[in-house]
Amino acid sequence: MLNINNLKASIGDKDILKGVSLSINKGEVHALMGPNGSGKSTLAYVLSGKDKYEVNEGTVDFKGKNLLNMNVEERANNGLFLAFQYPMEIPGVQTSFFLRTAINAKRKFNNLPELDALEFAKLLKLKAQELNINSDMLKRDLNVDYSGGEKKKQEILQLSMLNPDLAILDETDSGLDIDALRIVSEGVNKARNKENSFLVITHYQRLLNYIKPDFVHIIADGKIVKSGDYSLALELEDQGYEKMAKA
């Protein structure tokens, strides 16, 4: 699915990613943990093609294609999805309309006919119910005046509507209350299957109780310093980054 090899990236003259290598296969869930400022969001942005980052070295293969050669929407339409750490507000654009526009952009890319209003409404209703999002919310402008947790839920709604091959969740759990955390995790687990993959960025082992990762990676100062299975997250919870990085 995704093959990152020795990826180095900077912003301005500041090096942030200093040689990240990571392989994610179909059907796998990988967790990425690391201290503040270690480069987690940067990795997510570089993979999705945000243009203020400069890639200086390394390769990224996504589904057999050179990811770094594609523009942002090509990556998205090829099945890469980023659930933002800080989702954007778009005033004047109704949430449901935004969702429909996004779905149809992807369908068009894949030479599928657009979803008509009725099919779309049915799908949206189903997915929103699963995430316990009420329909009034969907009539409001996208993310405008949503609470922090509501914005995160909205990201997962978009994820479940767009059905990506690879979803990167950037701290989707922060800001969620206990019930919402459970509902969102269930949503993610429902979306999980043998064909797709997840990269879950988080600070808290708690999320990983719900979304069981196959692998856990620890990133520090722009490099993956340790990889292991779920037990690594438990160890980390116990010892903290400082000890782990030294070990």
Place this chain on the structure above:
Amino acid sequence: MVASEQTIKQVNKLGSSDYKYGFSSDIESIQAPKGLNEEVVRFISKQKNEPEWMLEWRLKAFSVFNKLKKPDWAKLNFPEIDFQDYYYYSAPKSMKDKPKSLDEIDPEILKTYEKLGIPIQEQKILSGVAVDVVLDSVSIATTYKKQLSELGIIFCPISEAIQEHPDLIKKYLGSVIPVSDHSFAALNSAVFTDGSFVYIPENVRCPVELSTYFRINAINTGQFERTLIIANKNSYVSYLEGCTAPMRDENQLHAANVELIALDNAEIKYSTVQNWYPGDKEGKGGIYNFVTKRGACRGVNSKISWTQVETGSAITWKYPSCILQGDNSKGEFYSVAITNNFQQADTGTKMIHIGKNTSSKIISKGISAGNASNTYRGLVKIQPSATNARNFTQCDSLLIGNECGAHTVPYIESSNSGAQVEHEATTSKINEDQLFYCQQRGLSNDEAIGLIVNGFCKEVLQHLPMEFAVEAQKLVSINLEGSVG
């Protein structure tokens, strides 16, 4: 919002650099000789079979025009207009024998409409819009006329109103925009060729949106429409004006005058989508659009509301205004002005508060891309008599790219200390993070800009009648295609 979904569809369909309506049809034209002089004024009046009083009115206006200077305070930059270099009258030849129905209309003209995507027949059936089509200077088709006349509504070309309703014309023409107001008002009064006339009698609510499509067609023909709308006591009318134009290199001059009069408890809603040829990417060609639009709220509790979406023209110079004479009268101005490439727009409104408890609301959204410049210029004037007058103004500007400019020039003149005048203004660049967010969801750069800008304009667009809103949203997106994100 089903409408803006169409925006995206439309954006996808059209190539980024092609102006959809860029063509001209070769309908034979009768033209006045090139140039501007008394003879031309007489020629136009004669072509229209006008009564003597009308010719005199025109000639007086022409002598006023000769004495007036061109307004020069707008923030615009264009070569001086040579008034002698234009034709002031042209009419499709087939009009000579006045078609009685659409079947009799020159198939060439009908084809032109088809290319424009304005199938008249279909519109009649589907949208319930009565269409008074102006091709160049002569109205060629009027529909729903009979139905409207049963209600006592008059909706006809102004040339016809001059013949059939001279009392109304004499009473109201030039009563809101005096001939001597400024040079373009005088010019229009002297050489206007046609336009629409609407009269809504007392206690009548016009059941359909009245609509006119304008088109500039013959080479180098200055267009001088004249529109007059009168809403008598307790009446209501919604009027739509929309236009597209063929592509050509010569600059085309357009100076329309629109006058609205609302009597006691009457309401007039006037909506415009303006999409004339803006010139090419280098700024060559395009329409010069100098429009004077003014409404008088003469009666108590009367209301006039202007909504405009200005996306075309090389130069737009336009300030739809309200004179709030009647006590408790209301004026509204909702505007979206989009300029791209080398377009220039200087637009805004004037709200003149005269009566007691008068209120006005101004919402202006300016979007500028490429090398374009976009100025909001507005005046809120509170006269001493306007006790308890209120105004709210909000002007937001959005910049796309680094080469464009936006300016907000609000003038507030208050001579009544009890008046409440509120003004808010913002200027922002299109948000890169918003663009990235949309693109991460699979939208192209153009689609993302279209979506965000339509959101930015929503407050204004939602005041348009539904069928117009769809077109306006398409235009918003199309006009920003290819602008740097």
